[in-house]
Amino acid sequence: MALLQISEPGMSREPHQHRLAVGIDLGTTNSLVATVRSGIAVVLNDAEGHALLPSVVRYFPNGTTAVGYPAQAELVCDPRNTVVSVKRFMGRGLKDVAHAENCPYDFLDSPGMVQLRTCAGVKSPVEISAEILRTLRARAETALSGELVGAVITVPAYFDDAQRQATKDAARLAGLNVLRLLNEPTAAAIAYGLDNASEGVYAVFDLGGGTFDISILRLSKGVFEVLATNGDASLGGDDFDHRVFCWIVEQARPAPLSDEDTRLLLTEAREAKEHLSSHNEARITARLGTGELIDNTLPLKTYAEVTRTLVQKTIAPVKKALRDAGLTVDDVNGVVMVGGATRMPQIQQAVAEFFKQAPLNNLDPDKVVALGAAIQADVLAGNRPAGDDWLLLDVIPLSLGLETMGGLVERVIPRNSTIPIAKAQEFTTFKDGQTAMAIHVVQGERELVSDCRSLARFELRGIPPMVAGAARIRVTFQVDADGLLSVSAREATTGVEAAVAVKPSYGLSDGEITQMLQDSVSHSGDDAQARALNEQRVEARRMEEAVTAALAADADLLTPAELADIRAALAALVEVASGSDRGAITTALERVNKITEPFAARRMDRSIDQAFKGKKLEDMKI
């Protein structure tokens, strides 16, 4: 990488033209915000010099919150109102949350996404995450002394549509303009790729607090191409804490634990885990609320044994990702380690054994994702000169499909397809006179609908009654560059159309979704484009006639220059109206409308009837 960036004379951006953009790693355990300053990506610290913001939010009865270290400090005293690892609940129903019984929260199962009852009221994971994002936004705006144009927010590559949508909603709630949702391993690769000027195939092994991702990328000049991604959206450092917690309980066999003691022992377990990354044993001591004393020593060997199955759980997704990429272990030039949990020696060892090479650890695994996100945010905000930027080609992690007869899934977009991507599928009615059709969109790799994640259900209404099999309903799935899905449906013979952004059901009830769809169903002709063009032409003719008539009556109200301007605008309108560029007609119409506004006002003034004042020329009766 060049040490100095030399700009063409006159091409360099003035400092004030630099658009403030940040990258945010919204982590399970910790969150960070970073930016690019003078060409170098840096993590922004808080006023006390902390880079990490613990992803902990505490609610108080008066509705105020504490976020980060102050919240973490009180974790054991107020476990019910202090939320940790909220990322695990994003876009998830209660049944999807692992170890819910060990969480000291008052869960409320609501459709689509679980909610938490706190002393400040019921909070959704989206709202709780927004508190974390708001804190990071404030930190960034203070550090950079200005308003942000936008942020790149990272998500685990293996996040499904509901989890991504929830993350984007949280950012919007925190007042952030989301430039892009970026997959965490891809962000890490950007940070590494630029520092090391690497070329070739890289595996990014990302074990965070609550999620595990593996991505296989090909890096070549100016292009980061994700070949395949896989993972486990509910496997992370938290699970290792939980195994240690279970071990402590098994050893000590204390009386049933209170919420406070559960939280205390989970914290002890986490500290023991961290200690074991650089020591051979960890001593665990805690005084429970009952007065009971816990005092145990956990040897590294025992720790490795109780967490062995967790380590093994990471290898199957790695194999699948390589298979999907059409590569073998020997094709991999380097393995990048991301996430605090990769500090564990047994993880380092398992990865080294599998890939037959020592993994790369030269960037701080806690910061690398935020740094990569900041670099990408800088590119998206347009702060880099053309030619000094790069292209990122990412994939959709999980297949998208539709429910068909018998609860089976028909795959429409296979996993690891490069995004953006669209696919259309045709369906037909199966009963005579059928006028509605239910569409159920699911995400996942299993064959049964019940084993996949349900993303959206909607109904296409207003299908004209025909004999069975005669209607042709074309359903189009579009996945955008954020990995978010939208679906539209159209009956081919009549043009009945419906579109729905696949909002997870937490925000919208089924009724609301149906309403949304009914609102959007329009009986358009076979060729909606042609019809719209025709409408614009009619409008243009109407406008031309109205203005010509007005000029004939009141042209003396205008100066010669004004008159010439109006005539020129009219001529332009007449000309484009004979063409087929609908946008040009619209523009010309707006122009005439605007240029005749003073004329209209003067005509109105002249008129005896003042009731027309303020209306546009075309609204007047001439």
Place this chain on the structure above:
Amino acid sequence: MINFQHNHFELFGLPQRFHLDLAQMEQAYRQIQSQVHPDRYVQAGDAERRASMQSATQVNEAYRTLKDPLTRARYLLALQQVDVESENNTAMPAEFLMQQMQWREAVEEAADQPEALAELELRLAGEMKDHYAELERSLDSDGDYALAAESVRKLMFLERLREEIGDALERSDA
């Protein structure tokens, strides 16, 4: 933005034939994506952003279609108005069907043995290579589209078989 009237070959400036210079296509693909990708239009208006997404989607579709030899062959035949009739035309040569049955038996027998499965996969890859060579000949040299369609149908069988071996390998790993 791209010209939506262009077919996939025209889009990448490639000759319309089965034999493909993969490196040339990848270069063209990356070059076009660098121009139209939504990351280039983050700050643009709604209309431009939509056009960018539609263009990038089409470019990805073209790349995906041409990269895989089987979908490339089907696409070429479709451009020649030849329907592969994969759903209706299951009448395959008896000899080929016999071989298919033998293959399937072999895969079932090897179900729990990763080494045996890997060996089958290798043998299958060799056989598929021959079929692809034949396909290239009939498409690019002979212009025999009926024969090409038959090769495609055979290869569809073999691709499915390869997927099944892959699935069995995955299961034997777990």
